[in-house]
Amino acid sequence: MTTRTLLVTSSILGENGQSIALANHFKAQADACDGIVVTLRDVVANALPHLAVEELGAWQTPAEERSDDQKALAAYSEELLAELRGNDVLVIAVPMYNLGIPSQLKAWFDRVLRAGETFRYTENGPQGLVEGKRAIILAARGGQYAGTEFDSQTPHLKTMLGLMGITDVNVVYAEGLNMGEQQRTAALKEAFQAIDQLVEGL
Ligand SMILES: Cc1cc2nc3c(=O)[nH]c(=O)nc-3n(C[C@H](O)[C@H](O)[C@H](O)COP(=O)(O)O)c2cc1C
Numbered sequence: 001m002t003t004r005t006l007l008v009t010s011s012i013l014g015e016n017g018q019s020i021a022l023a024n025h026f027k028a029q030a031d032a033c034d035g036i037v038v039t040l041r042d043v044v045a046n047a048l049p050h051l052a053v054e055e056l057g058a059w060q061t062p063a064e065e066r067s068d069d070q071k072a073l074a075a076y077s078e079e080l081l082a083e084l085r086g087n088d089v090l091v092i093a094v095p096m097y098n099l100g101i102p103s104q105l106k107a108w109f110d111r112v113l114r115a116g117e118t119f120r121y122t123e124n125g126p127q128g129l130v131e132g133k134r135a136i137i138l139a140a141r142g143g144q145y146a147g148t149e150f151d152s153q154t155p156h157l158k159t160m161l162g163l164m165g166i167t168d169v170n171v172v173y174a175e176g177l178n179m180g181e182q183q184r185t186a187a188l189k190e191a192f193q194a195i196d197q198l199v200e201g202l
Contacts, residue, residue: 003202005030006087008041010105011095011140018177018188019140023093025192026138029199036202039087041080043104048076050103051110059114077111084112089134089202090166096141096153109160118164128165135161136198137171138191142178146171170198 007027011017030036058070059077066074084090094101112118119126137157145151158169174191176183 001035003036003089004087005036005038005089005091005202006041006083007038007091007093008043008105008108009093010043010102010108011093012044012097012102012104013095014042014044017095017140018174019093019095019138021188022138022140022172022174022191022195023091026091026093026136026195026199029196030202033199033202036199039083041083041108043108044102047104048107048111050107077114077117080108080111081114081117084118084130088132089136090161091136091138092157093138094140094153094157096139096143096145099145099150100153101157113160113163126163128163128167130164130166133166134168135166135170137169138195139171139173139175140177141173141175144175144179146173146175172198 007023009020009023011019014020027038027040030038054069055073055076058066058073061070063074092105094105100106115121118130119128121127137154139146139154146154154171161167161169172191172194174187176187178184
């Protein structure tokens, strides 16, 4: 059986960043396994515009009635939804920027978190429509926040994933990356080991 994995990267520093080290380690481990196929989605290199009313309008217009501009706008979300649905595991390599996620990653979530597509509103609240998927978050941070009240990033990510119905979420932290070489090396080593274990379980 093949496990299809979508690896989303979101650092503004690209290959010079630290979250990419986590993503690259994940990919190397996954590529070494039979049966894991990894698809890459760099949301910075292929940055999406901020979500705006024209795009919402395109979503709300029946496909056969869309103008050429609306077709182009709707295509952003359609492509990303198809990619999400076509994979079994979603891996998100995410740097912490100003206590949150990169705005490019938020723009990605704005295209896949869609009422009527990945969740729906019911009398009992929202219901996720994405079934049978799990997620892994690879979190790179200059400081140390995991498990503290200052970490609003991980809860935000889990809540967005949960809205779609993705509730099986593992988080790998590499923290304190800007707190000296010793801490950085130790944090990356620990994160790589955690990634190895997760890949084994895929
Ligand atoms: C614009 C910017 C904002 C940052 N804000 C935070 C922050 O709020 N908390 C933190 O722990 N680290 C912060 N950092 C440090 C990054 O989280 C850290 O360098 C991490 O490795 C970035 O991942 P990247 O190298 O893949 O981009 C920030 C870095 C940048 C460039």
